[in-house]
Amino acid sequence: MNFVKTNQQLLKLGLLTITTFFLYTFSAKVLAYHNNLETEQGTILLAELPRNDRRICLQRGDNWSEVNYFESKNYFANICRQPNGQLMLVAGRKSNPNQVLELPVEFNQGYAAIDGNKTFRVNDGSFSLAINGLVVKREEITYQEQ
Numbered sequence: 001m002n003f004v005k006t007n008q009q010l011l012k013l014g015l016l017t018i019t020t021f022f023l024y025t026f027s028a029k030v031l032a033y034h035n036n037l038e039t040e041q042g043t044i045l046l047a048e049l050p051r052n053d054r055r056i057c058l059q060r061g062d063n064w065s066e067v068n069y070f071e072s073k074n075y076f077a078n079i080c081r082q083p084n085g086q087l088m089l090v091a092g093r094k095s096n097p098n099q100v101l102e103l104p105v106e107f108n109q110g111y112a113a114i115d116g117n118k119t120f121r122v123n124d125g126s127f128s129l130a131i132n133g134l135v136v137k138r139e140e141i142t143y144q145e146q
Helices: 002-034
Strands: 065-072 075-081 087-093 100-104 111-115 118-123 126-131 134-145
Touching (some): 065 126, 087 111, 087 118, 100 111
Antiparallel strands (some): 065 075, 065 134, 075 087, 087 100, 111 118, 118 126, 126 134
16 A cells, blocks of 8 residues: 555656656746747757847948848848948858858849859848859848848
């Protein structure tokens, strides 16, 4: 009889532990969503840099100006105007904003920057990367500001 009561108490303790674990995990993800933090595979919270830290044009100097700013789930892109009028694409991964690609860009139904056999485009609501003319990566733009 004592054996049955012990098993019932262990079962209750196990259910309580599992319930607490699931509630904690769910509340951590809700907290991440509420605070505009990302949750990725196997992690609970990853801090994301404020948007202004990825807006690079004005950090390049007084004579640089921001023409446009875009974000997708994983990338950001700045279209900057240099003092000589040349447009520049300054873009990178949100996960590593200190490593950026900086290329001259032209505007023709969107922005296009060419680096050898790679073409980076920002148009039609998406970022895309084409290698030798074949699109290998595309992400929907989730935020844009002019």
